[in-house]
Amino acid sequence: MNGMIEIRFHGRGGQGAVTAARLLAEAAFAEGKYSQALPFFGAERRGAPVLAFTRIDSRPIRIRTQIYEPDYVVVLDPSLLEVVNVASGIKRDGLIVLNSKKNAQFSNAKSAFVDATSIAKEMLGVPITNTAMLGAFAKATKLVSLDSLINVIKGRFFGKLADKNIAAIKAAYEQTKVIT
Amino acid sequence: MKLPPSTIILKPGNSEQNETGSWRSLKPVVDSKKCNGCGLCWLYCPEPAITKGKPVVIDYRYCKGCGICANDCPVKAIVMVEEGQK
Amino acid sequence: MKQLVTGDEAAAIAAKLARVKVISAYPITPQTIIVERLAEFVANGELDAEYIKVESEHSALSACLGSAAVGARTFTATSSQGLMLMSEILFVASGMRLPIVMANANRSLSAPLSIWCDQQDSVAVRDCGWIQLYCENNQEVLDSTIQAFRIAEESLLPVMVCFDGYILSHTAEPVEIPEQAEVDKFLPTYKYPYLLDPEKPITMGAVGVPEYYEEFRYMLQEAVLKSKEKIIEVGQAFGRQFGRKSDLIECYRSDDADVILLTMGSLSGSIKEMIDEYRGHGERVGLVKVRAFRPFPAKELVDSLGHAKAVAVLEKDFSPGSTGALFSDLSGAFVNSRESPLLLNFICGLGGRDVSSLQIREATKAAMEAAKTGEVKKTVRWLGLRETMVGLKP
The missing domain is CATH 3.40.50.920 (Rossmann fold)
Structure with missing residues (x-):
């Protein structure tokens, strides 16, 4: 791994962006890397656009600013594309992982997409897309393994809830399409 | 005298050393015929100045003349008189 | 063992490792997770402590005065408006020389109402006679909280461990969690020298009349100045034992x-x-x-x-x-x-x-x-x- 990897999550309040950032940090940590999950809380309102950040590095991470030039962006809600510039500041060769039924084009970044809302509704019964999008992220970036994510889910959720989230992750991992 | 690190009083009961009798300008006097020994004055006295009994006995070394005993006495057995009078 | 934890979690784990006997606190963002975790530790038997529920931060710190006075290792946590509501009692705690440890998740003050980070809250009470330590990362939150108990108990002063709200309190990162036995070695059972004990009655917090007040304030000043040496000494001892030393x-x-x-x-x-x-x-x-x-x-x-x-x-x-x-x-x-x-x-x-x-x-x-x-x-x-x-x- 060369240098620090910075990931920005875009979500809406209640979709689990903060949890997604932490689960990703935990998966990377479990793989022996240093990681940091930094949430940015607005006035916590369900539905409002929210941000969360994850940093991953092979060295201890000292920087604590928000992330302005991410390597990867994860978008948990398709409707955010119309209200937020999710590609803002993304590094050259960066990748945007979208929850979307279809691909979106970005002039400055590659993209990957998966219909995480349908997966979440089917697997979890609620449109909480964070775990599915982690599956998509793993597929698109290879930054963490599917196994690490599944292990982290097992540590975080118990019983049926763990099974459902693991199913969502696996389904999203299978269905994610990377556009190069 | 080296002080403790805060206002801690390590020896209990030392208020006995503080004889507040000299503060008095009015002095309670007990009418031993009227006193029924109920002890209310003893209960309300803010200093260790009253000994229970019938009649109660006032310790003028500590009595500071506040008059609570006279005020609370249900049978008006205690009157406050000016210090120096009988 | 290294674990991925937030600053709030690190503070709670540190208080547990210090085997606190009494916790009294009132929830406030972004500190709430600390007292939630500690309440869980007490409820599930991981921590043998009294968790005193109160109706305000003023009461929380007041309860801490009592528990520290009977010699129990005492912990509280707060932030922002909560610290402001405590401010009257902050001065009492230091004036009475009670070694209470507090975690303060730094948050701005109203108005305008803001739940987010700055350091105005603890800086506003810099004159309250507490030792104030500020943390750079979650490892320091854990290390400083453990050290705070020893600094407090050996200098008879309350210690506030301050760390930035959200930026640390809610950020997860790897933290080395020491073994309980190691922390026990570092933090032996503590005995307050002026114990409030019904068998041997004393008076604490008596009035300081003008003939005495200035002397007590001078002694507080000397104690806080002298605690510099204690902070260095404890930081070095921690370094020798855990490999991470701290300084002023x-x-x-x-x-x-x-x-x-x-x-x-x-x-x-x-x-x-x-x-x-x-x-x-x-x-x-x-x-x-x-x-x-x-x-x-x-x-x-x-x-x-x-x-x-x-x-x-x-x-x-x-x-x-x-x-x-x-x-x-x-x-x-x-x-x-x-x-x-x-x-x-x-x-x-x-x-x-x-x-x-x-x-x-x-x-x-x-x-x-x-x-x-x-x-x-x-x-x-x-x-x-x-x-x-x-x-x-x-």
Whole structure:
């Protein structure tokens, strides 16, 4: 791994962006890397656009600013594309992982997409897309393994809830399409 | 005298050393015929100045003349008189 | 063992490892997770402690006075408005010389209402007689909280462990969690020398009449000043046992620096990254981080900053009508010294505004300019201020 990897999550309040950032940090940590999950809380309102950040590095991470030039962006809600510039500041060769039924084009970044809302509704019964999008992220970036994510889910959720989230992750991992 | 690190009083009961009798300008006097020994004055006295009994006995070394005993006495057995009078 | 934990979780784990006997606290964002975790530890039997539920922070700290007075290792946590509501009792705790440990997740003060990070809350009570330690990362939150109990108990002073709300309190990162047996060795059972005990009655918190008050205040001053040595001693002992030592201040690439940035709290990490960049370009820039804000390490700062040409103080607080608090204390530290670097003050990160690398560079550039010209154009500046909004620009 060369240098620090910075990931920005875009979500809406209640979709689990903060949890997604932490689960990703935990998966990377479990793989022996240093990681940091930094949430940015607005006035916590369900539905409002929210941000969360994850940093991953092979060295201890000292920087604590928000992330302005991410390597990867994860978008948990398709409707955010119309209200937020999710590609803002993304590094050259960066990748945007979208929850979307279809691909979106970005002039400055590659993209990957998966219909995480349908997966979440089917697997979890609620449109909480964070775990599915982690599956998509793993597929698109290879930054963490599917196994690490599944292990982290097992540590975080118990019983049926763990099974459902693991199913969502696996389904999203299978269905994610990377556009190069 | 080296002080403790805060206002801690390590020896209990030392208020006995503080004889507040000299503060008095009015002095309670007990009418031993009227006193029924109920002890209310003893209960309300803010200093260790009253000994229970019938009649109660006032310790003028500590009595500071506040008059609570006279005020609370249900049978008006205690009157406050000016210090120096009988 | 290393675990990925937030600052709040680190504080709760540290209090548990310290085997606190009494916890009394009232929930407030962004500290709430600390007391939630501790309540869980008590409820599930992991921690043998009394969790006293109260109706306000004022009551929480009042309950802590009582438990500390009977010699129980006592912990509380708060933030922002909660700390303000405690402020009356803060002075009582230090005046009564009760070794209470508090975690304060730094958050801005109303008004305007804000739940986000700055350091105005603990800085506002800098005069309350508590030792104040500021943390750069979650490892320091854990380490300083454990050390705080020993510092408090050995100097008979309350200690506030301050860490930036959200930026640390809610950020997860790897933290080395020590073994219980190791912490037990570091923190032996504690015995308060003036125990409140019905078998041997004493009076605590008696009135300090004018003939005595000044002496008690002087002794408090001496105790807080002297706690410097204790903070160093405990920091070294911790280092010997756990391999991570702490001090009053930390100097980062500042020994030969012409320009030094001074700050406290989580901003230090981001600044260190910038320093490495500047050093990479051959610029002699360094950082000094203040860990102990009270007692104020005046001599240590003069010694480690004196050689610089310019010092930029970045802080997340200010004293309306004056300057930043750290800046004014630092200016005071240089009084009567023959030579002083040029001092610049940067107010930043108020109410949760992100202090970006760009802002840190802006402050560094201004300090470099001052170092070069020997002149400070503007002593106090506000980083990231949108000037048109406050009428400074049309």
